[in-house]
Structures are given as C-alpha cells and as structure tokens.
Amino acid sequence: MATIINVSAATAHEARAAARTRRKAPLGRRLRRHGTGYLFMLGAVLCFALFSWYPMIREVIMSFQKTNFAGDTRWVGFENYRHIMADPDFWAAWRTSGLFTLFALLFGFVVPFLTAVVLNELRHARSYFRLLVYLPVMMPPVAAAFLWRWFYRADDSGMFNEVLTALHLPNVQWLQSSHSLAVLCLVLFSTWANMGGSVLIYLAALQGVPGELYEASELDGAGVLKRIWHVTVPQTRLILSLMLMLQVVNTMQVFLEPYVITGGSNGTTSVVYQIYDYAFNFNNYGNASALGILLLVVLMGFAAVYLKLARSVEED
Known part of the structure; x- marks a missing residue:
C-alpha cells in the first residue's frame, strides 16, 4: 500500500512539474504547438468582434x-x-413587454414542459409526435406570423371566427377588442411557433430522470400529478431554471409578433418595436440606441439576480 501511495505521489509531482514547464515554455514554442487551435479560435473571435462586440460598443x-x-x-x-423617458410611448412599451413576458411564463414556459412530459410517457408513435411538435420551428417565422394573422382576422374569413360561427357563437375581435387579449393572442402564436426547441430540451432532461424514482413513487401510491411535482420537477430543476431565464430574456425582446401580426396597433408596441420605430420610422438613432442600452441594463440586472439566487440555492 505504501508503495502504491509513493508511486501516486511521484506521478502527481511529475505532472505538476510538466505543467509548470509548459507554462514557462517560450511563446513561440507554445504558438507552434497550439497554432492550429489558435487559428480555429481566431475565426470565432473575429466573428464575435465584428457582429456582436463592435455593434454593442457602437450602440x-x-x-x-x-x-x-x-x-x-x-x-x-x-x-x-431624458427624451425617451419623457415619451408616453416609452412606458406603454415597457408595460406591453412586461405583460407579454407574464403571459409567456404562464403559457410559453409551462405548456412546453407539460408537452414534453406527455411525450416522454408515450410508448407508440413517439417519434411522429415529436416531429409534429417540432414542425412549427421549421417554418419561416414571418410566414408563420402571416398565417396566424389570417387566423385572427376579425371577419368571418378568419379561421378562428369560422370555428366560432360553425359552433353558433359570436365572432371575436381578437386583435382589436382589448389590449390584454391582443397581447395574449401574440403569446399564443409565439408559444406555438417556438415550443418545439424547448420540448426537445425538456425531453433530453427527462431521459436522465432515474426510473426507480417513478417506481418508488407509484409504490407509495402517488398519482400522475404528484409524480410530476415530487419527482420530475425536482430532478429537472436546473434545466427548468435555465429555461426560465432564457424565456424572460427572449420574451422581453419580442419584435416579430407585434411587427407582423398587429403592426403595433392596439397598444401592442413592445420595447424592441419602439427601438425600431425610433431608428427607422423617425430616423432618431440616438433615441433608439439609448432605449436599447436601457433594455440591456434591465436584462443584465435580471440575469444578475437570477444567478445570485441560483448560486444560493445550490449552496443550500
């Protein structure tokens, strides 16, 4: 046993000495040794610098x-x-983005997870239903938005109102009746169009949940809802928290839905849509950049709070 320990200690000492030697090697030797890796990294760094970092600094x-x-x-x-904060549309845009984010957490966050749980329990035609759920993601986003704008048409030619007419129910002004209903309609489209990727991520996380936990919960008499709450949710807590943060960040930057479906009417102008208005409709790039920086600060603050809470939960 003592011999094994001495050999292990000697091996560890040699490894540390080799690492120090590599760190002290001349720069030219390190470049020759790792030149290929640096060249591969150079392309990614240049792309980030040109298309991400430079626009941020310029903004x-x-x-x-x-x-x-x-x-x-x-x-x-x-x-x-000061100018954008004095603009009444500034606060209206933040209210719309906040309401969109709230509805997206109720539908766009919960529905994909429940869909993944149902698909994970299927025993037949599982691949077919996965393809069916992911199919909207493969559609061009603008084409899908135009399709749903036709669904929401206020007259009898809209598909949803056609269904209501067939059921002898009155038509609904989906996008014109109220601000909350219009935002909810945008959230429903966003959930349908983007849930495919989230469902696949949740399915991958569910594959890692040990089956023994479900068997034990069944033996204890737990029903389906209790198994989901006490087994599935705790076992996928990390991926759920990550997807929650991504959901908030993405929905606060909503632009395609109000731009294509409503055109910003009925109070559906979001913060990013307001940035577009300042820049390309009013030719005021200074106001657009200032509003973009404020949005960046808000999202960075949310991310910082989230990371702090996540770190405290992991330490507990």
Missing part, C-alpha cells in the same frame, strides 16, 4: 450622440435618455 457611443439626416453627429450627453 453605447450612439446613445450619447445626435445624428442628423446628413450623417453629422454631435455629443448630447444624456439628452437622448
């Missing part, structure tokens, strides 16, 4: 500038921020 700079039609810029400090 921060533009948020403190005023640009005219001739392309001339001048520094205005925090004037853009």
Whole structure:
C-alpha cells in the first residue's frame, strides 16, 4: 500500500512539474504547438468582434450622440435618455413587454414542459409526435406570423371566427377588442411557433430522470400529478431554471409578433418595436440606441439576480 501511495505521489509531482514547464515554455514554442487551435479560435473571435462586440460598443457611443439626416453627429450627453423617458410611448412599451413576458411564463414556459412530459410517457408513435411538435420551428417565422394573422382576422374569413360561427357563437375581435387579449393572442402564436426547441430540451432532461424514482413513487401510491411535482420537477430543476431565464430574456425582446401580426396597433408596441420605430420610422438613432442600452441594463440586472439566487440555492 505504501508503495502504491509513493508511486501516486511521484506521478502527481511529475505532472505538476510538466505543467509548470509548459507554462514557462517560450511563446513561440507554445504558438507552434497550439497554432492550429489558435487559428480555429481566431475565426470565432473575429466573428464575435465584428457582429456582436463592435455593434454593442457602437450602440453605447450612439446613445450619447445626435445624428442628423446628413450623417453629422454631435455629443448630447444624456439628452437622448431624458427624451425617451419623457415619451408616453416609452412606458406603454415597457408595460406591453412586461405583460407579454407574464403571459409567456404562464403559457410559453409551462405548456412546453407539460408537452414534453406527455411525450416522454408515450410508448407508440413517439417519434411522429415529436416531429409534429417540432414542425412549427421549421417554418419561416414571418410566414408563420402571416398565417396566424389570417387566423385572427376579425371577419368571418378568419379561421378562428369560422370555428366560432360553425359552433353558433359570436365572432371575436381578437386583435382589436382589448389590449390584454391582443397581447395574449401574440403569446399564443409565439408559444406555438417556438415550443418545439424547448420540448426537445425538456425531453433530453427527462431521459436522465432515474426510473426507480417513478417506481418508488407509484409504490407509495402517488398519482400522475404528484409524480410530476415530487419527482420530475425536482430532478429537472436546473434545466427548468435555465429555461426560465432564457424565456424572460427572449420574451422581453419580442419584435416579430407585434411587427407582423398587429403592426403595433392596439397598444401592442413592445420595447424592441419602439427601438425600431425610433431608428427607422423617425430616423432618431440616438433615441433608439439609448432605449436599447436601457433594455440591456434591465436584462443584465435580471440575469444578475437570477444567478445570485441560483448560486444560493445550490449552496443550500
């Protein structure tokens, strides 16, 4: 036993010495040794720098500038921020994005998880139903949005109102009757169009839940709902919390749904749609950049709070 311990200690000492030697190796030798890996990384770094980091830095700079039609810029400090906060549409856009996020958590977060649980329990035609659920993701988003805009038509030609007419029920002004109903209609489309990817992620997480836990809960007399609450949810807690954060971040940046389906009417203008309005309808890139920075700060604050809570839960 002592011999084995001595050999292990010697091996560990040699490994540490080799690591120190590699760290002290000249830069040229390290580049020759890892040159291929650095070249592969260089492409990714350049892509991020050109298409992600540079636009972010440029947006921060533009948020403190005023640009005219001739392309001339001048520094205005925090004037853009004061201007957008004084705009009544600013707070309305935040209310719409917040309401969209709330409905998305009730439907777009819960429905995909329950769908994954049902698909995971299927014994026949499982692959067919998975394809059926994922099919909307493969449709072009704009084409799918135009399709649902036809579904929501207020007259008898809209599919949903045709169903209501067939059931001898009055037609519904889906997108024009009230602000909350219009936002809910957008959330239903978003849930249908995007749930396929979430369902596949949840299915992958459910595959890792030990079957013995379900068997033990069945022996204890637990029903389906109790098994989901006491076994499935705790075992997939990490992926659920991650998907929750991604859901909030994505839904706060909603743009396609109000742009294509409602055109921002009936108070469905979101924060990102307001950014689009400032930049391309009013040619006010300073206000658009300032609002984009505010949205970034809000989402970063949410992510920081989430990471702090997640770390405290893991430590407990």
